[in-house]
Amino acid sequence: MKIYPFEEFMYETLGGRPNQADWTPYLGKSYECACGTTHTFDESTEVLRELSGMRFVIQCPQDSFLTLIKITIFRTLNPCSEESMSAIQFT
Numbered sequence: 727m728k729i730y731p732f733e734e735f736m737y738e739t740l741g742g743r744p745n746q747a748d749w750t751p752y753l754g755k756s757y758e759c760a761c762g763t764t765h766t767f768d769e770s771t772e773v774l775r776e777l778s779g780m781r782f783v784i785q786c787p788q789d790s791f792l793t794l795i796k797i798t799i800f801r802t803l804n805p806c807s808e809e810s811m812s813a814i815q816f817t
Contacts, residue, residue, distance in 0.1 A: 727760055739794060742777035749773070752797070757784070760791035 730738075749767065756764050765771070765787060772785040780797040 727758065727762075729760060735792065735794075739775065739777060739783055742775045742783075745773040745776045745782065747773070747776055747782070757793070757795055759784075759786050760793045761786050761789040763788070 749771070752767050753769070755767050757767060759765050770787065772787070773782050774785055774792070775783040777783070777794075782795050782797070784793050784795055785791075786793065
């Protein structure tokens with residue numbers, strides 16, 4: 727997963743809306759985070775923004791990273807491809 731500068735990540739993920747999705751089907755599912763570990767999606771997972779194409783910006787629960795994930799038709803949580811922007815670390 728490539729780490730992008732804060733400004734570039736924010737520019738590429740502009741738009742969308744505050745999270746309004748129902749995350750109940752994804753509770754307990756794992757996702758790869760920009761911090762390098764795998765986290766389990768639970769009630770405390772902070773979804774910052776909902777973008778088109780079933781993409782979501784998620785705050786790392788342990789560190790200062792944001793990760794852009796995409797939900798697939800199989801209800802899995804996957805990091806978006808590098809071309810679509812993956813993640814940032816902010817200070």
